[in-house]
Amino acid sequence: MRTVIYPGSFDPLTNGHLDVIQRATKLFDRVIVAVAKNESKSPLFTLAERVELVGSCIDHLPNVEVDSFDGLLVEYAEKCSAQAIIRGLRAVSDFEFEFQLALMNRKLNERVETIFMMPKDTYTFLSSRIVKEIARLGGDVSAFVPKTVQQALIARLVEAPA
Numbered sequence: 001m002r003t004v005i006y007p008g009s010f011d012p013l014t015n016g017h018l019d020v021i022q023r024a025t026k027l028f029d030r031v032i033v034a035v036a037k038n039e040s041k042s043p044l045f046t047l048a049e050r051v052e053l054v055g056s057c058i059d060h061l062p063n064v065e066v067d068s069f070d071g072l073l074v075e076y077a078e079k080c081s082a083q084a085i086i087r088g089l090r091a092v093s094d095f096e097f098e099f100q101l102a103l104m105n106r107k108l109n110e111r112v113e114t115i116f117m118m119p120k121d122t123y124t125f126l127s128s129r130i131v132k133e134i135a136r137l138g139g140d141v142s143a144f145v146p147k148t149v150q151q152a153l154i155a156r157l158v159e160a161p162a
Contacts, residue, residue, distance in 0.1 A: 003030040003082040004115070006075055006148040012149045013054050013144055014131055016123030016136045023117060025063055033058060037070035044132055044156060057146045062113050073111035084113040090124045 024031045035050045054066045069076040087098045102114035135141050135153040
């Protein structure tokens with residue numbers, strides 16, 4: 001079984017992330033959306049909330065599952081018997097950082113490949129950070145995130161305004 005890991009903080013999951021996930025299902029038998037613990041980013045949603053939000057957005061995809069991880073990504077990939085890691089590239093500016101990560105991951109475990117995927121051009125400008133800022137300022141994010149994520153953003157930002 002060909003397994004791929006799609007890691008990220010997913011704070012929150014966007015339609016660009018979903019696009020990459022859906023396209024990965026055509027290339028791999030099993031896609032694991034791996035939500036990173038990484039608390040240093042000061043996430044808006046807790047790890048459990050991010051896992052739940054991702055789960056609610058992918059439940060219609062039979063070969064996709066969500067999990068969380070802490071620590072080295074290549075160790076997590078090995079634990080899941082994954083052959084590859086997918087990284088999304090929105091713009092050329094993402095490439096240098098992602099390329100460095102891919103080379104380091106290869107040095108740590110040469111059995112795990114890194115595959116770069118670009119979202120549809122309509123999502124190349126999207127980032128979780130921008131979506132949160134638009135929502136925080138009262139803007140409509142319905143074109144950028146799934147409905148459940150939009151509702152969670154509104155609920156969170158009304159509970160604890162910036």
